[in-house]
Amino acid sequence: MPTEKLYYQDVFMREFQGTVTRCEAGKEGFQVSLDRTAFYPEGGGQPWDTGTLGEAQVREVHEKEGEIWHNTDRPLAVGSTVTGRIDWERRFDLMQQHSGEHLVSGLVHARFGCDNVGFHMGADRITMDFNRELSWQELAEIEAEANRRVWEDRETRILYPDEEVLGRLSYRSKKELSGWVRLVEFPGTDLCACCGLHVARTGQIGMIKLLSVQKFREGVRVEMVSGGRALAYCRALEEQNHRISVQLSAKPGETAAAVARLGEENFALRGRVMGLEERLFSQKAEECRNAGDVLLFEEGLEPEGVRKLAAAVMETCGGLCAVFSGSDGSGYKYALGEKGGDLRELCQALNRQLSGRGGGKPFFVQGSAMASQSEIQAFWLQNRRKP
């Protein structure tokens, strides 16, 4: 038996009474059908409603041949009258998102002649796919215009035109339609065939914010939020900016400049550290002059520093130079060099015995080893050639 669709009579109905007509055990929970319902089933890109029927939780709602089935966690007695309550916060949010999407798609269609060919309502943002490229500048203009339409606060109209009238109307639609068609009109902005639920006046959308655009198939994918989600997005950005502002002791409106300054300071400090390292490396090279084979542990060097130190000391020590930097917990970076030497076998032995990886030229190799300092020292005592 077809179910009376209360949600089409009043989209703001949050509570209703209905009589249970059927109740069947399903794979998960129970499938309950009523003579009338305000629970919206999935359709038109809009997810189903959730809520309660009597004591039962409604987890999913689907329509099958005009009959609406509520998936519940417990059975309901056939013939009993139950009170249905829609999770209103969730439903109103979906109506805001869905209506915001109509305004944006309608404006894009009118201005650029392209269509919304894909629509997805995600948990925190919705996406729309258009079959033409749109720049961020073009979308910013659409966003501004869409918000002006919101503030005009015009009434939404639902039309059920007969076939003759339908044939004369120009409306957006995903497919060729005929017979019973439900048109949703945001007067002056959009006319679209849609079975979903929308706000009664555009002002109820609150605000429309486009978040991103990226190339997708032959056009673009645009992310957006409306209403309560726009406020949540605004709060999240504010919180993020507040934290940056506190950490950098900058006014909230000046965080970008403060981050740029931080980047410049960091660049200057890196330059200074490199200069100090160069001096340290040449001092070490002098200390090791004619020392033969040398093993050096040096704290806190980047791989590039390890390489430079080994390259400097191998020029003066007259033998093999090995440099390790790191810690027993996280392993060591290494570099081995010897003027005119051939370190390939030694490097293979090192990688094998010290869980390392790396290689290079015959006279210079570098890599990393997952071993402790004492294991490295033991390896060195076995393998150095000129004590």
Ligand SMILES: [Zn+2]
């Ligand atoms: Zn719609």
